Amino acid sequence: MSELRIRAATPDDLDTVLAFWKAAAEGTSISDDHAGVQRLVARDPEALLLAEQNAELVGTVIAGFDGWRCHLYRLAVHPQRRRQGIGSALLAAAEERFVRLGGRRGDAMVLNRNATAHHAWRAAGYAPEEKWRRWVKPFADRPAP
Template identity: 35%
Template sequence: MSVVRQFRWADYERVVAVWEASGAAVLSRPELEAKLLRDPELFLVAESGEDIAGVVLGTYDGRRGWIFRLGVHPGFRRQGVATRLVAELESRLQALGCPRINLLVMPDNDAGLRFWASLGYLSYPDVLCSKPMPAPAGQALS
């Protein structure tokens, strides 16, 4: 049974390994440092012994919660890790007064869509628009 807790910097390399093994995009240290200035209590890991079994990154802008980069190491899949991570993140967002949680799933990710639907998330035919921004002088963005 894994324990869900807040991310600590000592976890970073093991979190990167989970993201890589699960196919999730990796956040660089600078990106993560900027995110953690806002709501560090919404970046969660599932710890199993010395291992990080899974990870989820949440954000809250005061209006909507977002779930990003949910990943479970293949050696820990089908054990309820993702469900426990999401439940804890939902609980923390609810405690902040968050009225709705959003997330993005690629339309060809059938397993992901089934997982989120099993947790009560509804699929919407929205169109995602994105605009890359230039990095401030002397700083790299991804």
């Protein structure tokens, strides 16, 4: 098997990433569209990390840093490529990015019902923080500036 390559996504990768998430990621997000991912890459060109083997996309993670906290989203590995170290390599690259930027702790958005993901995150050293609950408010009804 060829070497795993991890790199930042470019605007040319967006359609491929969106199609990949449909096949490899659990659940959907309000931002899982071309405009949402395009804004992410334009605002922070190093946040969306891609794992490739033989020029094929096999994994992703969003490693967002807002200057205060390190947020991990969309850790996804192709279903036929799981348990081969791809997720671990993506998380290591994300963590290296965070440390380089001055981050102190990573937090991950993980679906409650995704037991497979819970095992992967625990194996990488992450644990749920039961004292916190995520609160959300969609802005879909507000016009963009």
